[in-house]
Amino acid sequence: MVFALVALVVLALLGAVHRYVWRRFVGDTTAPGSRLRRAGTVAAFVLPLLSVGAMTSGRVGAPFWLQQVLAWPGFLWLACLLYLTLALLVGEVVRPVLLRILARRDAARAGTESGTPAGTPAETSGTPTEVPGETRPRTEELVTSGSARVSAPSEAVVPTASDAPGPVAEPEAEPAASTSAPAPTPHPSRRLFVSRVVGGAAAAAGLATVGYGAYGVLRGPSVRRITVPLAKLPRAAHGFRIAVVSDIHIGPILGRAHTRRIVDTINATSPDLVAVVGDLVDGSVADLGSAAEPLAALRARHGSYFVTGNHEYFSGAEQWVDHVRELGLVPLENARVEIAGFDLAGVNDIAGETEGQGPDFGSALGDRDRGRAAVLMAHQPVVIHDAVEHGVDLQLSGHTHGGQLWPGNLLAELANPTVAGLERYGDTQLFVSRGAGAWGPPVRVGAPSDITVVELASRQA
DSSP states (O other): OHHHHHHHHHHHHHHHHHHHHHIIIIITTSOTTOHHHHHHHHHHHHHHHHHHHHHHTTTTTOOHHHHHHHHHHHHHHHHHHHHHHHHHHHHHHHHHHHHHHHHHHHHHHHHHHTTOOTTSOOOOTTOOOOOTTOOOOOHHHHBOTTOOBOOSOTTOOOOOTTTOSSOOOOOOOOOOHHHHSOOOOOOOOHHHHHHHHHHHHHHHHHHHHHHHHHHHHHHOOEEEEEEEEETTOOGGGTTOEEEEEOOOOBSSSSOHHHHHHHHHHHHHTOOSEEEEESOOBSSOHHHHHHHHGGGGGOOOTTOEEEEOOGGGGGSOHHHHHHHHHHTTOEEOSSEEEEETTEEEEEOOOGGGGGGTOOOOHHHHHTTSOTTSEEEEEOSSGGGHHHHHHTTOSEEEEOOSGGGSBTTHHHHHHHHOSOSSEEEEETTEEEEEOOOSSOSSSSOOBSSOOEEEEEEEEETTO
């Protein structure tokens, strides 16, 4: 029941946003019945349907080729909708300012064309001007009993037929003014002009933002390096380098080439150990197994390790755990291994609790020697308090994507203790990666993808 209500609220909100976007980009800028109006109206219905299809096709078991067809336009439109809406909201502030400026300009131009200099009383059209020595004609002289105005001067004498020596020459008729004046050129109204300017600027800003964000994802993650001192790390392990990668999100959009770029980037750092901290995939092994195969080329002196994220439990976690093991990674399912100088532990994601496979900190950390440094791989940062309780020195997490799409980082801050970077909680340090891929729209704005090389430092060195 609650889910249905939330779904209805979300659909109503999406409908209202699409209506607003249609009005500003189509309704305010195109003529009724025009081709552009019809095309914009069709797009306003088709694009949200593609987005719904992209979000639901994988969950309902649609063929993978159909998921791929829907994913690109459907997810990209969601990113476009966000930034087009934000740009239009900024335009709402600019719109009245432009209208006021144009109104003043038009008023000044009208005054200039009428010949009235600024600061002089305007002459009233149709009012005779006083001339010294002359008498203004009385109203009776200008208006006949039938009300037609006579424009002839009062001194003029109209000859009669008896006074004329010969035939009276008729004056030539002047051509009608309407036939000689050029037809006025139609101009768009001031409001239409402003709507088109603001709409065009909003479209350019929104689409450029999405394009740049998509380029950053498709180009691949950059490498960050941080040094983390651990009090209990022995001098022999000083300088130990862990390549942390999270949220790769292999799926209908980001496939085998994406995986290959990440593997090549990690191998170029020559790490001592690779930590893959969840959300590797968005789909089944049957659909995405081949796209994950480049992971078999990961190279690290102490091996590569993997823990599940919440998306693995939407995609068949058990099958993926088996598959990554076949590719040479070591899954840490509530387990621990001893590395030279410290313990490396991993726990299942909390999403596994629905399948009876949630995190078990007792199994992973309960019987260890607390005199040794402990590094924990856990997908979601929210388990940091369990890590503190079990004496973990460093927790490696992902999940947040750093917000992925600004201002999504503000929402991520509400649900996570740390959105990105390194922070301390008591004696435990928490590092959260922004991730190497993207979920939904293959776009990142304000939160570039990365792979982080965490270098452990001994205080005894």
